[in-house]
Amino acid sequence: MEAASDPFWDALEDDRFLLPSCEDCGEAFFPPSRACPHCHATDIEWLESEGVGTLYAFTRQHRTAPGVPSPNVLGIVELEDGPRLLAQFASEYDDLEIGATVTLQTREYAGTVDRGRLEGRPFFEARLRD
Amino acid sequence: MTDARVTGLATLPNGTYDVPERDLAGEVLLEAIDDAGCTLSDVDGLYMPKPRPWTDQGFFTTLLEHQFGLELAESVETYTGGTSGGHAFQHAVGDVRDGSVERAVVLAVERNSTIETDDYLEYILSIFDxxxxxxxxxxxxxxxxxxxxxxxxxxxxxxxxxxxxxxxxxxxxxxxxxxxxxxxxxxxxxxxxxxxxxxxxxxxxxAPCDGAAAIVITRGDVADDHDGTGDGVRVGxxxxxxxxxxxxxxxxxxxxxxxxxxxxxxxxxxxxxxxxxxxxxxxxxxxxxxxxxxxxxxxxxxxxxxxxxxxxxxxxxxxxxxxxxxxxxxxxxxxxxxxxxxxxxxxxxxxxxxxxxxxxxxxxxxxxxxxxxxxxxxxxxxxxxx
The missing domain is CATH 3.40.47.10 (Thiolase/Chalcone synthase)
Structure with missing residues (x-):
């Protein structure tokens, strides 16, 4: 059986961002699921996303778990395609502001979270768009 | 459907305790029973938020039932993070209201002094996606x-x-x-x-800390009969x-x-x-x-x-x-x-x-x-x- 998120992680290997999208109601959503969280239809297609959005909220955590940078700059990105997601930021905290245009990018994962079947596969982060 | 009333309670001051969770639980259990003017034999339901994952003792309700010689119609442990105690309480109220339990004890115990900050932060990572x-x-x-x-x-x-x-x-x-x-x-x-x-x-x-509390919930008609602290406070x-x-x-x-x-x-x-x-x-x-x-x-x-x-x-x-x-x-x-x-x-x-x-x-x-x-x-x- 294929995991619901496999197409996302497979595409990320090629620096592409795929978002699940409902064939019934047309809404993109995140994270991947076997049913659309908007209308509960089960026919899901994958949308090629530019990985571009606006910064919805952000913080800088000063005490973090082992294997996580400290401080750790995090934000919620509202993608142009609709869904919001959490991302670590490669940009400086002081440069961030709500509403700024940001882009997702692939990066190697160097933390200590046990990612199970995804061990060794790339993760993603966000940065202010140039 | 009858009503449910809180007829007894006990709380420990929040702080740091160096005895096992079972002793904190036993302390509030006995004090709450006393406050309710009833006995352990009167208790027929035990409801707990499942103690945190870093608590050494598993099967906590089962242990308490055995330690205190309880014979129960219902015992439940719930774990949904911060609402665990809320859901345990509401489950007890539902059982008391529908008559399947006459006198429920809702009990919670937690020791945050036993976990290092790094380990706690790793646990927190596990609740995120x-x-x-x-x-x-x-x-x-x-x-x-x-x-x-x-x-x-x-x-x-x-x-x-x-x-x-x-x-x-x-x-x-x-x-x-x-x-x-x-x-x-x-x-x-x-x-x-x-x-x-x-x-x-x-x-x-x-600030994270240790604590424990127990609350006795009694079916309305049963609460009316006992001669302890009156009729109790109604769960509205x-x-x-x-x-x-x-x-x-x-x-x-x-x-x-x-x-x-x-x-x-x-x-x-x-x-x-x-x-x-x-x-x-x-x-x-x-x-x-x-x-x-x-x-x-x-x-x-x-x-x-x-x-x-x-x-x-x-x-x-x-x-x-x-x-x-x-x-x-x-x-x-x-x-x-x-x-x-x-x-x-x-x-x-x-x-x-x-x-x-x-x-x-x-x-x-x-x-x-x-x-x-x-x-x-x-x-x-x-x-x-x-």
Missing amino acids: REFQSPAGPTIPGVYAMSLQRYRYEYDVDREDIASVVVKNRENAAANPDALFDDPVTETDVLESRVVADPLRLYECP GTGAHHPSSHLLGVRGRSLAAFPAIAGAAERALGDADLGVAELDVLEPYTPFPHTEAMLTEELGLFEHGEGAAACARGQTATDGAIPVSPSGGCIGRGHPPMVTPLLNYAAAVRQIRGESPVVDDVGTVLTTSEHGHIDGVTATVFGGDA
């Missing part, structure tokens, strides 16, 4: 920092007004002998304490709500809104046949100051964005129009999340019994519990007419 969020390294203050940022951004809320919630709750806690903190703080103290996750400061974050209504949300807010909604609160409260008040205006006190589970302000807004007591200013004006103080967290709440009392819902219930019952040092003539209290980033909420009303 394991595939898509945990690798980014979020913390609980981190997500609440972002809802505080959005709240201020969307409603232009004054930073000092947010801090005033901490000042109020620390002052209230100073009158509560069970609270972790007994020293008041000023807004300057709050806003000059170290940053935990920008813009949240240390004094705005709840219960409700819960969980929108589609996992730590980053409700899909498609602002992060400066917590609709789970309004949903749960509406159901609990409907069950109690009460309106918000008929509440005398709120004892909410609101670990961060902006969440207490936002709760008062979600209940319709103040316009959106006005809750913190209302606190700063004294409207939620013990002598205000609607006292909020007279016991000190999570921020003033300290915060063992499995126990906190029961501490809210105990505070409500004591206020209605006339035992509160800071509020009197209390007839109705609304309490809440929440988990995650206020993803899910339980609301429980105490008092009111049958």
Whole structure:
């Protein structure tokens, strides 16, 4: 059986961002699921996303778990395609502001979270768009 | 259907304990039974938030049942983070109301002194979306920092007004002998304490600690018969709500809104046949100051964005129009999340019994519990007419 998120992680290997999208109601959503969280239809297609959005909220955590940078700059990105997601930021905290245009990018994962079947596969982060 | 009444309770002061959880549990169990004027043989239901994953003892209810020679019609352990105690309590109330249990004990115990901060932070990573969020390294203050940022951004809320919630709750806690903190703080103290996750400061974050509490819930007709502490305090209504949300807010909604609160409260008040205006006190589970302000807004007591200013004006103080967290709440009392819902219930019952040092003539209290980033909420009303 294929995991619901496999197409996302497979595409990320090629620096592409795929978002699940409902064939019934047309809404993109995140994270991947076997049913659309908007209308509960089960026919899901994958949308090629530019990985571009606006910064919805952000913080800088000063005490973090082992294997996580400290401080750790995090934000919620509202993608142009609709869904919001959490991302670590490669940009400086002081440069961030709500509403700024940001882009997702692939990066190697160097933390200590046990990612199970995804061990060794790339993760993603966000940065202010140039 | 009969009604459910709280006929006995016991709480340990929040702090640090060096005895096993089973002893803390046994202490509050016996004291609550004594307070209810009944015996262990009268108990036929035991409901607990499942002790935290770092608790050595598993099968905790089974152990207690064996240790204390209980024979039960029902025993339950729930685990949904901060609402665990709320769901355990509401499960007990449901069983008592439908008659399947006559006298339930809801019991919670937690020792945060037994876990290192690094291990706790690793546990917290596991509650986030394991595939898509945990690798980014979020913390609980981190997500609440972002809802505080959005709240201020969307409603232009004054930073000092947010801090005033901490000042109020620390002052209230100073009158509560069970609270972790007994020293008041000023807004300057709050806003000059170290940053935990920008813009949240240390004094705005709840302090983890050890604690334990037990509450006896008795079926109304049985409570009428016993000769202990009278008829008890009626559980007026219960409700819960969980929108589609996992730590980053409700899909498609602002992060400066917590609709789970309004949903749960509406159901609990409907069950109690009460309106918000008929509440005398709120004892909410609101670990961060902006969440207490936002709760008062979600209940319709103040316009959106006005809750913190209302606190700063004294409207939620013990002598205000609607006292909020007279016991000190999570921020003033300290915060063992499995126990906190029961501490809210105990505070409500004591206020209605006339035992509160800071509020009197209390007839109705609304309490809440929440988990995650206020993803899910339980609301429980105490008092009111049958």
